[in-house]
Amino acid sequence: MNAPTSKSTPTLPQPHHPYKVMALYKFASLPDVEALKSPLAEFCCARGVKGTLILAPEGINGTVAGAPEAIDALAEFLFTSGPFGNRLAGAEVKYSFADTAPFLRMKVRLKPEIVTLRAPQVDPNRQVGTYVEPEDWNGLIERNDVVLVDTRNDYEVGLGTFQRALDPHTSSFVEFKDYVEKNLDPARDKKVAMFCTGGIRCEKASSYLLSQGFEEVFHLKGGILKYLEVTPPEESRFKGECFVFDERVSVGHGLELGSATLCRACRHPLTEADRRHADYHEGISCPHCRDDAAKHEAAAERQRQMDLARQRGLAHMGDAAATDAQQRRQRKKQLADQSRQANKD
Template identity: 60%
Template structure:
């Protein structure tokens, strides 16, 4: 029986995030879930796997349960399957940011770019005046990306600000469309660019995973595979697991990424 995998995040004010760690860990353990969850003042980010019922109960608790008190009712959520359990253990970690840009003043709940649904993405990224920007790490981009996308050649998301300062100009680059694995990095990057004076910033809602889930392969502008932060390594169209590509937690965590979660 395959395992159900949930990749999720939401930017939301969680001033009590430290107190939430142990109750959330215990709840996940009680459902026999494995994976990684990050908690910070700005919200939650994670990828977990388990039985269908276990994942459904977990999502229901996040969205409607007493633990978060309705603060995660707008959770960005994507489901996929794994032939084997893609995590070896459960980790619930406290962080300064749920995705590390290195600027805690950036707040997507106050200012954020324009969300673009997967169905509308192809039309946007072929516009002649648009800059299509991949906000992921270089080793992820090497595995797959959208046709014509700019690779910032960064080793971690924390280097995005330096890339923007050197290569992006609000006067020259009037329209920017960004994407990442699950939506969290490009969402935060959109808030940052708007604060720097960029006029029109768009980002793919639900990220590459949502696009691969919803877009027929014959209509796709995606090329290659999408790296994911679990033992499946990469997913293709329909969120199908790439055959023969598996890694251990130790191998994956040695990669130059922010955390073992979908971002």
């Protein structure tokens, strides 16, 4: 199968938002990942770009955000002018915008895989399923001879999914192999269509199914995010919101900010119904972790610190918190110096 021909061009021109978000992945041969890590991290930090990028010998994956001009510069660095050369050409790239910073810091991580499946026989650079454009997706999944599978984890599916999609009820992508073994049969399931958030998990999932003897495997090109970006709401077969791995928590059609929030104790995404539940206590607990006292205690202390910081007009997390802490240290030092000078006098 040929790789997708996506271009790294902006898809949502919304200049009135101060932060531009770039989500990308690319399966490519990167045997020199250790040498690539520092230049990439330094480039991002010098321009105030924050988020997480994962590098592995099989490619790159991640989401970052920053000022629009900084993200544009990073795109050029990754795809044209930087140490990657042209190895990331044709990467799957999606842009969106945010009013507040989605990330608190910048991290470049080295891992064995950019999406963990632990199936050595899988090689998306060699074999993947058939890409289906978002505008062709509805026609495919409405066919009676197609088995539709959501390859995401249970907490993601809980926020939204496609009509009639099967939920593997996995807590991590590694468990997808067990789901296939127990629930899908290449002799029975002749046509399997799959989808995920941005497309990367389906690259590996489709490659895995083909390695297990499945004949026709399809996956949504660009994932749910691309579908929500280009599909009119009245034509959409996706119900709910799409979970994203940053402080936005979820997005809806047009990639507009969704209504979901995170439980600060267990990090489970919460719907409006979850927040109305008797076991929900803001910043402390939710219906998904109601029996985990240890998480509640830690979350309660964190909430207490946040409330104290708010009362004092200080930040609690991120760069603003670091600035506040530095200013407090400088003030203490000044007071100490003044006290020593007064004692000398």
